[in-house]
Amino acid sequence: MDFELDDEQRAWLAEVRRFLEDNVTLALRAEMAEHGLEFQGGELSAFRRKIGERGWFGLNWPPDYGGLGLTVMHQHLLMSEFEYWGVPGPDLTVTSVAPMIMRHGTEQNKKDFLPGIARGEIVCAVGYSEPNAGTDLASLRTRAVRDGDDWVITGSKIWNSGAQRSTHEWLCVRTDPDAPRHRGISVIMVPIDQPGIEIHPLYAWSGYRTNETFFRDVRVPVTNLIGEVNMGWTYITGALDLERGALTNAGDLRRALDDLIALVARPLRDGSVPARDPVFRRRLAQVEADVEVARLMGYEAASMLDCGSIPTVEVSVEKIFTSELRQRIADLAIDLLGPDGLIAHRSPDAPLDGFFERLYRVSPLMRFGGGTNEVLRDVIAQRGHGMPSYGR
């Protein structure tokens, strides 16, 4: 085991930091503060192009697919650093969709989609959940019916985040209604500008926009079906493992805690300084320890992926640990800041622009998103320890 970055990894991290120093401009920060990720054709779009130009969207893909052939550890270091800087880097399209295409896609799938993903030109919204198929995803009902050289899709998806700024839907559909529920599912790549698609926004507690997306007789060529028909369940459960691994670096937690520690070392509105209170320091030390553990969990999962194993149990542990830790940090922040911590996000008097007031509202998301922590606890027990399924 080696807990130290080697020379090459350190050089890589330095390169990523240089890129961020050069490209995370005040203008980009201002645009993101104003519009989040929603503004198209501005600073953020330019930033994404620069990432694409460096080949960093496909940095750990094999060169045959337009990647740089670097390791998962490289990707993990990059993503952690992007998270620390609070800017979007490689997203689920890169970390989850593309590996599944490489693993299971037809040659045509690979040719059609991978180069565009590597350049950052193809961005997918992940269409898994439906109003009646959430944690119980295998009960999904959106149908695709074969008609000549097309699949014709009808149904709806919910929590379809990013659809409003995506080029494609990575869509999970039922292609055989008569098969047992896990065996009649396929994945189809659907261009989002096809006729029959309607995107309806849903706004979450954090202010985050997600969507319910409706599909009515949406036609896509049969070549857009990923891999083999009715094999989708195998593909997406694999994709979810990769997604969890990619979602759970501790970069944003490290940043939140660094910012909190700096914030509570300064006087609040009444002049008191929370960091002078030994009880508060002890509580901050508790989360400091856990943030460091979360970082180690990320390095461990990346190490395993680089050795060719899919760390299903490990990323479940990591996802539970980081999501619950995020909530504890958000809660602790408001405990420490008191009423100052309640001053609303983006209001002029708010400490750190109300980051922690918002983080408290953000923090429920990752406990249930990407597989609820309850299901992931089942995964740890059942896949990690061979405990029997209770009929899910």
Added chain:
Amino acid sequence: MRLIPDQDQRDLAAMCRDVLTAECPTTLARALHTPGGVRVTPGLWKALAEAGVLGLAIEEGLGGSGGGLVDLGVFCVEAGQALCPMVVHSTLNAARAVDWLGSGEARETWLPPLASGSARGTTALWNPRDASVLTPSLRAHEDGGGWRLHGVADFVADADLADLIVVSAEVDGGTLGFVVDVSSPGLSVEPLAMMGGHRAFTVRFDGVLVDDPGRVLGGAGGLGEQELRRVANAAAALLCLDLVGVAEAVLQRTVDYIKMREQFGRPIASFQAAQHLVADMHIALAAARLAAQSAVFWIGRGRTATRETAIAKMRAAAVKKITLDAHQLHGGMGYVLDTDLHLFSERARVLATLGGGADVAAQWLADEMDWEAPR
């Protein structure tokens, strides 16, 4: 950065496990836990010495096998799983103290017998309530060509079995270490009856004479705070890995039991409430393992690593809860003495207390953090 064990470490773990499985069965651990019970384990001791465990981190020229602290960490996980008697840890601690704090002469004199198992040792180098407190509990003053030691060292592990105790003592203008023969006149050892058959002793030094320069650790300037701290941290971090081993064994026993135990016509392992307790045990164990391995790695690299050690101790303290949840999942079958679960639970409570628990360690970490307002 590569956080998976390499082949050498896996081989070493398998070797340690073989030795402990053969020579340290749970029956032995049970006998060791019994007050007034078995105290000497010649078969195990000989096997560990022959396997090179006692000299694992000692250089080859001095009778060891030239490994590092990480290798000792691999052993400690296995030791925790097997409930290996703590005198092994005590002896390893004594050897490490001599190795890291001693001059050439002290190392050449004491390391070969400790590596071969012909001598057992223990230490009194840090406060048992808070291992970051390195102020010696003993005083030494010069007497002729030697030193006379006075004072009381409390909660000294395995002092009854030890041939030598490595202690620190305050001298004018600093701290020195001493390798004290336990049979020295003026030294008395009184047992404390403690949880889990843990053998701790009050050791009184009433003018104990140390007149052999090969028994004195620390040169003209005495021992520095940092080097003592590193010795203390190494012992603490290795105990965290022992706790990881305890947790691994307890989790395995628990899963085995609840898969077999049926109620309402099905294994209780099929109930989600049971699965979630197991998942939480697993998560706590994963955190404890990574934190402890990191601390041992960095201390082995020559750092003091107080920050990493503190984190390791904070997370290792969660092993207590793992053992208590194991009792919950076992019900009455884990509460009766016959099933031995309490041996693990007691070891967890003891090891998570010695040198300071999670709150003490959180204070170490808080002291390492930067609380200045950035300008």
